[in-house]
Each structure stands twice: as C-alpha cells, then as structure tokens.
Amino acid sequence: MAEDVYPVPAEWQAEAGVDASAYEAMYKAARSDPDAFWLEQAGRLHWTKAPTKAGEWSFDEANFGIRWFADGTLNVAANCIDRHLAERADTVAIIWEPDAPDEEPKRFTYAQLHAEVCRFANVLKANGAKKGDRVTIYLPMIPEAAFAILACARIGAIHSVVFGGFSPDAIAGRIEDCDSTLVVTADEGRRGGKRVPLKANVDAAVARASSVNRVIVVKATGADVAIGERDRWYHEEAAKVAADCPAEPMNAEDPLFILYTSGSTGKPKGVLHTSGGYLLWAAYTHELAFDYKPGTVFWCAADVGWVTGHSYILYGPLANGATTLMYEGLPNWPDASRIWQVVDRHQVHTLFTAPTALRALMKEGDAPVHATSRASLKLLGSVGEPINPEAWRWYHDVAGDGRCPVVDAWWQTETGGIMIAPLPGATALKPGSATRPLPGVLPQLVDEKGEVLHGATSGNLVIAGSWPGQMRTVWGDHERFFQTYFTTYPGKYFTGDGCRRDEDGYYWITGRVDDVINVSGHRMGTAEVESALVLHPRVAEAAVVGMPHDVKGQGIYAYVTLNAGDEGSAELREELRQHVRREIGPIATPDALQFAPGLPKTRSGKIMRRILRKIAEGEVSSLGDTSTLADPAVVDDLVANRAG
Ligand code: WT7
Secondary structure, rough: OOOOOOOOOOHHHHEEEEEEEEHHHHHHHHHHHHHHHHHHHHHHHOEOOOOOOOOEOOOOOOOOOOEEEOOOOOOOOHHHHHHHHHHHHOEEEEEEEEOOOOOOOOHHHHHHHHHHHHHHHHHHHOOOOOOOOOEEEEEOOHHHHHHHHHHHHHOOOEEOOOOOOOOOHHHHHHHHHHHHOEEEOOOOEEEEOOEEOOOHHHHHHHHOOOOOOOOEOOOOOOOOOOOOOOEEHHHHHHHHOOOOOOOOEEEOOOOOEEEEEEEOOHHHHHHEEHHHHHHHHHHHHHHHOOOOOOOOEEEEEOOOOOOOHHHHHHHHHHHHOOOEEEOOOOOOOOOOOHHHHHHHHHEEEEEEHHHHHHHHHHOOOOOHHHHHOOOOOOOOEOOOOOOOHHHHHHHHHHHOOOOOOOEEEEEEEEHOOEOOOOOOOOOEOOOOOOOOOOOOOEEEEEEEOEEEEEOOOEEEEOOOOOOOOOOOOOOOHHHHHHHHOOOOOOOOOEEEEEEEOOOOOOOEEEOOOOOOEEOOOEEHHHHHHHHHHHHHHHHHHHHEEEEEEEEEEEEEEEEEEEEOOOOHHHHHHHHHHHHHHHHHHHHHHEEEEEEEOOOOOOOOOOHHHHHHHHHHHHOHOOOOOOOOOOOHHHHHHHHHOOHH
C-alpha cells in the first residue's frame, strides 16, 4: 500500500522543543528509569512538598493499586493560577468567545482569574462545600464553568462535570452515584443560537437526587427561572465574599475530579483522577504534543463537559501558563466560516478539534475557509475518534494551507491526557495514524489470548505499564475498575480499542472492539441506549449497534422488538427516538430504528451482534456463519426491512 508521508517541516525541525533525536532519547529514558524520569518531570509543577517517590503501582490482582508521587503535596488551582502571578499576572489566561459573533469576547488575565476563582471558592465554602465533597457542575461554556472547576480544585472539593447536553435523568444518576451535595448550574445555556433549559433540568434531576442541599445558579442569559429554597443566585452570593481564598494543600493522590463515561456494560462509570499525576500528565502532554511555547494562543474546541475540555481547555494550558480560548458556540454557526473567523479574531496558533466537526465543515466546501486568513495558525490537532485520511488531508491542505502539522491524538477519559500522538517537531505524519507513543507510554498489541504481537500487525491495544495520568479507580466501585480494565489481559491495561501497527512502528487505531460506539467523538454504551428503549411501555426488547455515518463517524442503529401483536408505525419510530433523547440526551438519539419481530439469537439466547452490525452497515451479503442461530429466518426479515 503506497502511503503518504508528511515529513517534519524544516521550521518545525529547527524550532521545536523536541526534535526526532530528543524524542528517541526521552522515550528511552522514560522506559529505562521511569522513577528518575518522572521525578524530574514532576519539577514542571509547584509542590508544597516535593515528592520523593514516582510510580508505585501493580496491575496484578494480588497487590492491585496505582499511586504516583504519593508523598508529595500540592494544590492544582494554585499550580494553574497563583504560581504564574509573579511573572504573568497581566497575561491573558482565558479568552472567552461568545456564541454569537456580534457579541464581545471577554478576557481574563491570570490576576483576574485568581480573583474570580477565589470568589467562586468562597461561595462554595459559604454554601457548605469542603475538602472531599462532590460538587456537580452542569454549566454551559461560559467563563464561570472554568471558575467553578478551578474553585473546587482550590478548596479540595471533587468536581463532577456533567455535559450540558445530558437529560435530567442522566444528571440525577451522576449526582446519586457520587452523593453530590452541591450543584452549580446556570439559568440557561446557549449554543448555535438555541437555548438549553439548564436550571429546569437540574430542578427535575434534584427532585429525585436527595443528596443535594444547595444549587448555585449562574445568571447567564437572564431567563426567568424558578428560584426555590435550595437555590442561590451566584452573583448574590459572590457579592458577600472576599476575592481571596487560601489554596487547600492536597496530597498528590487526593481526588481531583470524577467524570462519567460509558462502557460496554451497565451504567456510566465515574472515572476518578487524582491531583498530582493527572495535572502533571495534562501539563506534560500539552507542552509535548503541541510544542507549546509561551505567547501563543491555544484553542481546544471541545466542551468542558468532556475530558478533552478538562485537560486541554483548562488544566494543561493553565498549568503551563498559556492563553487558552474557550468558545461557547458551534464551529459551523451561524455559518461554516465561524471556526476560522474565531481563529482570526483571536490569532489562534494551535487549534485542537474533532474529526466530526471537520467532516461537517468539509461538506460546505472550501469557500468558507478561504474567506478567512488563518495566517496565525501553526498547528492543528485532531481528537476523539479515528480521523479518515480524506478529512485529515482537507484539514492539512485547506484549513492549514498545507503549512501546519496535524497532531492526531489518541487517548481516553481513563488516560487523563494524550497517549499516542506525533510531536510536531519530531514525527513524520501519515494521514489517519496517531503515529507513536509519547515518552512514558508503553503500548502493546495482543491477540485474543493475550499473546504479545510484534512487528507490523493488528491486535487489541493494551498499555503495559502505568503512567501518571492514569485513572485511579471507578468512583465507589474499585472492583469494577479492576474487572473492566485489568482482567481481559492480566497484568495490562486494556483500552477497548483495536489497532494496527505498521512497519515504521506507527499506530493506527481502528476503533472500539467492545460494545461502545463513538458518535461524533462521544462515547456511547450500546447498553445504555438499549436500557432507555426498553423503558418504553411498547418495547419488549432492543439491540443497539453502530452504523457508518459520514459526519458523526458512527451513528446509532436500534433494532426494537415491540410487545406481541404491536406492529409499530412511523409515529412510534419517531416517538422512540424522542424517548431516548429525553432519557439520555440529544447525543443518544438513534439515527436509524428498525422494528424487528425477532432478534438473531444463539440457542442459548445470546444476541448475535456481529450479524446486527453487518446489517446496519449494509453488508448483507457477508453475514458470516448464521448456522448457530436458534431461528435463521429472523435474519431474512431483518435484511428485508433494513432501516434506510
Ligand atoms: C475513545 C475514548 C480522547 C478524548 C476524547 C474521547 C476513541 C479518541 C482517538 C484518535 C482514534 C480515538 C478511542 C478511545 N479515540 N481519540 N485520535 N484516534 N480513536 O475520550 O470519550 O474517553 O473516548 O475514543 O476509541 O477509546 P473518550
């Protein structure tokens, strides 16, 4: 197969912090003496007590556990703000770009960020939050989201950010799972000119989740919302407190945040990250993968409700003293030039976005891109799902005018930050490949039995040893943590991804090998959508699989068996789609829904998803072996009535 290779551009080779030989040297150093390597890297942070130990971990059942820098103490918010004040109090920390282009952006210097975060921290304290408490944050992409998150870190409360697109039920489940006592929300959110009723959603969630005794409401749009006994307006509380709040000294292993993510079974897991290792990983990877240099504007166009927003809108860039851009809106609203106009308006140097956004923009043609300058852009990043080579080339050639390397960054909520990605000054690029591991990351490919595969090959992607940014547990269920990630291939962390490695040692992620689908870069457990569907009184059984989707990467294809005698209708199909949307949120809305009188099952009653996937993909001529089916005729009906 003839492959495109894009060598490191000459100016990157000359100016980047890490060139090819420095990368090789770092990779070797991290592998041969990880303790020395990571204790030195820990010097990136400001410790109130410097650690003397690096990684202390075991992936084996007998002495399972993961700790990093366990005798060090620090405060994450102080690392992201206070320690920059001496040198860059007046440097802009956060640029906030509003939803609508005719509104004014806001800028917060590090000194202003300090005051805002301290004030928010004092409001949290005055409303009962203390070290170790869980604070649920359900906010739109407004500056207060950053203040609230960092305020939690400042007082040692554990934040659990819930994406603003989730439903009341999904919020309630996440509040209940971690017994959150306090919720921070806003009257409404805005995105692409549309309003989201955040406060109303929280009211519905809190009616069920009894642990909550206080809801702090940020006035964002000024909408008329109900303010009950449990509620307090943020601006009224903020007026009562000081703009200074001491940073709580935290152990490196004290929890920093919980973030819920979907798995192949059961309800979403509360991925727990701790203070020292996570922050170091966010800072280290932000500098390395993006060759971050002071004075440049960094834009991660994600939502703070996802891990990408945690690590690359906030923690990584702020730990490095960067100017980070936070954008309230959508890349293609009011039109397909918007993302590039924002780049021009704020002279963005590095743009980090998702393939799904690129595919949506690509559809609009090149003219909206060419209507803008983009001269400030030097580096492009892609994250969240495999990037198809066509979208990669469009990003590189059209958006980046052929000048900007593309950093395709593979990682997961569980990994805390980037794991496999090119370094722009060190790694030649191949469209569609996340290329090579960062120093300190030990990927391996294994076969079904767990045998390690060598050379150019395909297999399941595991990580053979711990790294500082690794999640430490599933909140409230350490056993589930061990079972989910460390039992498929004993002694190794299993990512859930399939992967190919080529002759040059480049990694090509091929996608999930479990029952998790990736819709527009967002992870969705098929089991969750199935659970939502069977809650409907007319549904007897449901099976959900991924299907190819030209913008979302994967879409959601649902097979639904109705109660006996119920034939269904076009109206019911739409009602069920809306039902899932209400139960989970808009991102879970099925793209296709087929009424299936029966599902293909083995004689022992197990649904054969392999067959359902093939039908959803339209590959009906290659269904494979169907001889083990209890009733092979079921398949003919499914094929004949494929949802198109
Ligand atoms: C899953 C993790 C990474 C933060 C945002 C998503 C897929 C992620 C890539 C990439 C191919 C990718 C994987 C992974 N994924 N980045 N560059 N190339 N696949 O985090 O929701 O935890 O999802 O996203 O399948 O396992 P997440």
